[in-house]
Amino acid sequence: MFRHRPLHSLSTCIRKDILSEQGSQLRPFSHSTGAMKSHDWNYQDELxxxxxxxxxxxxxxQFLQREVRFDMNKLAQIAVELLGAQRCEQIQKFPDGLFNKAYLFTMDDGQEIVxxxxxxxxxxxxxxxxxxVATLDFVRNTLNIPAPRVLGWSSHxxxxxxxVEYILMEKVAGVPLEPFWRVLKPVKKLEVFMKIFEYQKRLSGVVFPRIGSLYYASDLSTFDQAPPxxxxxxxEPLExxxxxxxxxxxxxxFSDGRETLGFQEGPWADVLEYRRAIASRELHCIRELHARKPMQMICGPKLYQPTSARKxxxxxxxxxxxxxxxxxxxPELLEAYLWHNDLHAENILVNPEKPTEIMGIIDWQSTEIAPLFELRTAPSFLGYEGPAIDDKLEAPVLDKESVNSAEENARVIKQHNDSAIMxxxxxxxxxxxxxxxxxxxxxxxxPGTILHISQNIFEMGEAHLLSFLLQQQKQAGSGAPQLSISTEQARVIEEDAQLADKSFDLMSQIRxxxxxxxxxxxxxxxxxxxxxxxxxxxxxxxxxxLLDLSNQEKMELERYWPFDQ
Structure with missing residues (x-):
């Protein structure tokens, strides 16, 4: 228990994705489309x-935001007709995504469709x-990236x-890379990331003229007037x-209530217009919405306390x-690219018999066309969580001299291997x-750090944003914009940043x-x-x-605590 392990001495441990363990588990619902009403898929609430x-x-x-009711029997029948089968024998639900649900439909003749x-x-x-749908088509058929093939869909x-809106697509052979990546030898990991790099290079080879998302022209109300x-x-130009x-x-x-305010979501002609729109969005949210308590930091007495005015x-x-x-x-960093910005190991499907063979890249929902300087060019499946690697890119040295236990030895080796891969x-x-x-x-x-954290100030980050802007002004000299900040305000900004560091550190220790x-x-x-x-x-x-809080301060901590009691 935590009370027996003081927070100031908590050790760092290697985290695993507890949810990815369910990635291969499908929940079966085995009733045919011709079943009686008591066996109607529409009565299976868990679907x-x-x-x-x-x-x-x-x-x-959270549950209500992720519950969606529709006629599952009708969706199964459409799947039957697409495959030319007689009936659907089974529906299995994949583990829920945070923003979607996926199902595996199995037909009487053994055919499957997702x-x-x-x-x-x-x-x-x-x-x-x-x-x-348009993104899947483009990356699969134009760039030859192994995304699922769409067989049928409706967005209305x-x-x-x-x-309900739906997509019916082929089932991609393969299983998630995640459990294999943990145990693959470094030389095999290199084989995997060489292939992922090739796919990213295809994405980085296509420059788009505007910032937004990709569609079929016929799905946009302005397509009659839009130039090709x-x-x-x-x-080279390609139409x-x-x-x-x-x-x-x-x-x-669209997260945390932003979707209720009716923003203009683009497209944008240039980076400055786009980033001004993001800043305007965050300002509007701060003034109109109530932000949820951030789970990345602990706020409260003797810690950082966010305010709308500061944001x-x-x-x-x-x-x-x-x-x-x-x-x-x-200028090459300002160019816009379509990018899979969530390339974790669950979204990379591999051959279970040969996990260095990539079978598919999935989950292209919410894909954006955005400036290169914003994109995640070091994908998350690499799993690197260590310190920044400098531009020398020297091979890391394995230092085991201070290792005192088998557990610590395993941790040091993993950190070394992760650093070597990165x-x-x-x-x-x-x-x-x-x-x-x-x-x-x-x-x-x-500048890159400031641009990054400024995108989410409605939720958190304002203390560091102010501190970094202050540092940027000091370094930039007389030619830079002058911030109207007094000496006393600057002192408070730095104190707030230190408190925010403490707030993040405490939550990190708990994690x-x-x-x-x-x-x-x-x-x-x-x-x-x-x-x-x-x-x-x-x-x-x-x-x-640890903070030696009074009873009144403990009540204040309760008010800031982000988790349900």
Whole structure:
């Protein structure tokens, strides 16, 4: 228990993705389409509800945002007709996504097809599904990236018999890379990432003229007036007459209530226009919505305490600095690319008999066309969580001299191997696709960091944004925008940043101590729910003890605590 392990001495432990363990488990519902009403798929509540785990914050609301009701029998019948089968014998639900549900339909003749529907929290009606279908088509048929083949779809729930937007697609052979990646030898990991790099290089070879998301031209209301979409493929123009760029479907525009405010989601002609729109979005949210308590930090007495006024101040100062922060001297970083920005090991499907063979890349929902300097050119499947790797890209040295236990030895070896893999990836980028490497490097700079954290100030980050802007002004000299900040205000800004560091560090210690039971994105496995609640409750008591809080301050900590009691 936490009370027996003081927070100031908590050790870092290697975390596993507790939810990915369920990735290969399908929940079967084996009733045929001709079954009696008591066997009607529409009466199987678990098909429509979120059943993957439990939420540790605002659980009822989280479940409602991920429950979607529709006519499953009609969707099964459409699947039957697409495959030319007689009937559907079984429907199995894949583990719930946070923004969608997916099902495996098995026919009487053994054929299989995957069905996917968006959750209510997925984004704008019509656009989210329409963009995903067009994106799958483009990356599969234009770029030869192994994305699923779409067999049937509808982005207008009011105009189809199912009553929901849906996509029916081929079942991609293969299983998630995640469990294999943990145990693959470094040389085999290199084989995998060479193939992933090739796919990313195909994406980075296509420059789009605007920022937004990809659609079929016929799915946008303005397609009659829009000129043909012309992209540059490795520097040469290519007309994509069937496609067009429309509003973004990126989750940053729809999470935590943002979707209720009716923003203009693009497309945008240039980076400055686009980033001003993001800053305006965050300001509007701060003034109109109530932000949820951030789970990445602990706020309260003797820690950082966010205020709307501080958030507004941070964004107003950021807007003054914005033109100077954009990397105008590196025009290749301003160009727009379509990108899979969530390339974790669950979205890479491999041959289970030969896990270095990639069978498919899945989950292209919410894909954006965005400036290169924003994109994740070092994908998350690499699993690197260590310190920044400098531009020398020297091979890491394994230091086991201070190792005192088998557990610590395993940790040191893993950190070394992870660092070696990340270094090899960066060397590959630098040699084979320098612009991807420069995008990664820019993200490590102060301007890159400021641009990154400014996108989510409605939720958190204003203390560091103000501090970084202050540092940027000191370094830039007289030619830079001058922030209207007094000496006293500057002192308070630095104090706030230090308190925010403390708030992040405390939550990080709790996360490391809980290990697999940590509620990533607020979610835990069913079996871990009670234990996670108990651990978090004890952690809260430990924090109160560590900070020596009075009874009144303990009540204040309760008010800021982000998890359900």
């Amino acid at each position: 429509f509800q979120f059943t993957r785990g439990r939420f540790l914050y605002n659980e009822r609301k 069905g996917k529907v968006p959750n209510p929290n997925a984004g704008i009606a019509h656009y989210t599904t329409a963009s995903e 729930s009011a105009n189809n018999p199912v009553g 979409l012309v992209v540059k493929v490795n520097g 994509l007459s069937n496609f067009s760029i429309g509003p973004t479907v990126g989750q940053g525009w 507004v101040k941070a964004l107003e100062l950021f807007q003054a600095w914005l033109p100077k922060l954009i990397p105008a001297s590196q 270094t090899a990836w960066l060397r590959l980028l630098k040699k084979k696709d320098p612009k991807q490497y420069q995008a990664y490097r820019f993200q490590q700079t102060m 490391d101590q809980m290990g697999d039971a940590w509620p990533d994105k607020g979610l835990v496995d069913h079996q871990q729910y009670q234990q996670a609640k108990e651990d978090l409750s004890l952690a809260k008591e430990d924090i109160a003890t």
